[in-house]
Amino acid sequence: MTIRGDRQKNAPPSRARHRLTAAALLALAACVTACAANPSVDESQSAGVAGNPAALPAVAAVASIAEQVPGKIRTTGVLHVATSATLPPMTYVADDNRTLIGLDIDVAKAVAATMGLRAELTNAGFDTLVPGLQSGRFDMVVSSMGVTAERQRVVDFVDYYNGGQGFLASANTGFAVNDLIDLCGRRVAVTTGSTQQSTLQDSQHICTDAGRPPYQLQAFPDTNGAVLAISGNRVDVMYSSISIVSYTAGQNHAFRVAGRYKRAMVGAALPKGTPLTQAVQQSVQHLIDDGTYKRILDKWTLADNAVQTARVNSARTS
Template sequence: MRISTISLAAVSAAVALAASACAAPDAGTAGAGDPKATTAAQTVDQAAASKLPADIKQAGVVKVASGVSFPPMEYFASDNKTVLGFDADLGKALGEVLGVEFEFSNTNFDGIIAGLTAHRFDLGLTSMIDKKERQASVDFVDYLSSGVTFLVLKGNPKGLKTQDDLCGRSVAVEKGSTGDLVADDLTAACQKAGKPALKKAPFPDQASAIQALQSDRADAVLALDLTLAYNVKQDPEKFEVPAKPFGTLPVGIPVPKDDPQLRDAVQAALKVLEENGTYQQLLSKWNLADQSLTGAPLNTGQ
């Protein structure tokens, strides 16, 4: 029995499953932006900066949690220290608008929300999907939309073409990520259809999940389309994405629920970047124009 997109939607309201609604970045261009290219420095926007909490204004630093192994969103340069990617560029620009520095710290993805609620970090810039269950702990300033799909080895030796082909297969995911959550939804759909569950293999970061696929410890990697398309672009002879995205999901900047001032400051700064064209320039630089989400809405995830 084939698992229908309707049955999957029933177990995951966040995944709309309209494959045509969100196309992955073109595998021929995704992530091809020059990491050395720069945008003009921003002028401090006093209206946005005035919304910052007093302690952050005084410190001059916003402590950012990020799982830095998720290109083209965030990844280390060859020095293994400098953070590159769309989120890194966006954080720099947001900081300039607010008159503070966004200081990135590499953190395991599954510990980011706990770090935010414990106030070890001020916010996250880490390609986190805005989901209703996460909104109990954090507020999201949404800034992109993305779909979920899977990566396989070149030539697709296991013949995996749709999400229902993953039933009974070993699927690598970054622990706590959207791929991890969607793997559980797919398992429920598989079992409902009388098929075996996914053999979910969680790893501490996305790079480790990719390595598991390369070393034949997993049949596929389940993740956001924007990062998987980047993997194909970087190694077109090693990888391919055989399936269209399962649906469209909002990507947000998580801010602790008890810090509405910082949330509102970030939202205001993001709107400034949209209005002056910087947001669109960064999308173009990192080949993410199809993932554009304007208006900086709050908590749109389901």
Template structure:
């Protein structure tokens, strides 16, 4: 428990100032946790209909390899060498519902899609937005909804608002939906009206932009709302300016893999038996629960 408290304290600093078309790679030294993350709840039962909907190759393998990034508390982050948070617990529960063992592998955010395409991972549960561009290589089933959080230094000295970031230095996670869609759209709106473009600064993880904001090298951060809110609750020296773009995030898997029915039925079973909401509520993000686990619904 002391170790987890230490990790949560680190997460506070990590987002002191505080997902595309991206995904998470899993380079050497990435975190791996088998069947049960350190914080996982009790096991859930197999749903026979969901398990029967799995492709035969997945049933034969018996293991579900799930990837996610490492630094977005409370959604997914590291406790020592173990990935903990909302997403790893959902991954394990989904695997159990499908009658599979689950192996969670985590790493930087921008290698998820290449890793899935190469067969390294079966799926990503990493708050990934189901954009039309990503759908060229992945299929998606919605599992949660969240928006983007905009954070500034304490006191918001520049009086920033979510829609007034023109000409500002804004930190985002490399390859995230904020990096590839949200901030570029805001910046284009700036230049269309004759205002200066947003200066986007990308980072491989959440710690770097947090420190940059604290040091005055950034004017704002534009990241996943739950991550920003969690950091603030933990005492991070950052002020929430506002939230934008509430929309579903999805479980992604290789295009044409035939996983969608099993994943949808698995999530529906978890919703009916209470496991889905139990995990979200445990981490304080129950307001992001959804009931429509839609397939390939682009945002």
């Protein structure tokens, strides 16, 4: 695997706020209880998401799928894949400040291998990914990109992950959050500049309209601070992406998933109308059927967000 490009600084705010190093994420599992007991601990140095180091088995090429790869790509033996490595545990930069890791990266490499290709990864700004596909710079984008009707007009998508938003709470609690109204009367953590923050700011009226006490919104500079606020009993729940919520709960039993909200399909993006889309769809479906896909999701403790079918262009356009 070859990696090109530097870490980008122009990721959208809602993604950039979740940007964490693997070292920092490892520290959270060890520190979260101690930090809660010792208020003098510097929270800015003690949180994060650590990747499961378990290696995945090699993925073999499937001749019937490889034959469907466009000749130009098949001749080079390289699949040019772009990602915006700002969203652990989906796609981010390892502690060496060079290697790209995450669920998205594992999926991209497995898809390429199934087609008999080598993935060449480029770390790029999120807002450059679709233009890069359209210009021919990239063959495929795997970057936790939501499948929407608007995007589907200019690129093709192959589903590989059931994303969306979620709520993280202490394992010692038992409340459920099925909708925003379930947050009424609770202290809610979000990351500054995130979609979740703006959603809650715009929805303040739902509690008073229902005759319930309002939720208390607390914004933190990053996910680290929000998670530590739960462990320190300074907030009741964190509202974030389902990937971060599921991963944190899976890595540390001090936390649990209190609810899932606004599920949204995530897909690999490809140039509109390319025959490569069919090859990628069959590749993802093959990985689902032979168990490789499950092993990837298990590695990142995200099995609850699996899809069973690799659909093409699944967003409603009507």
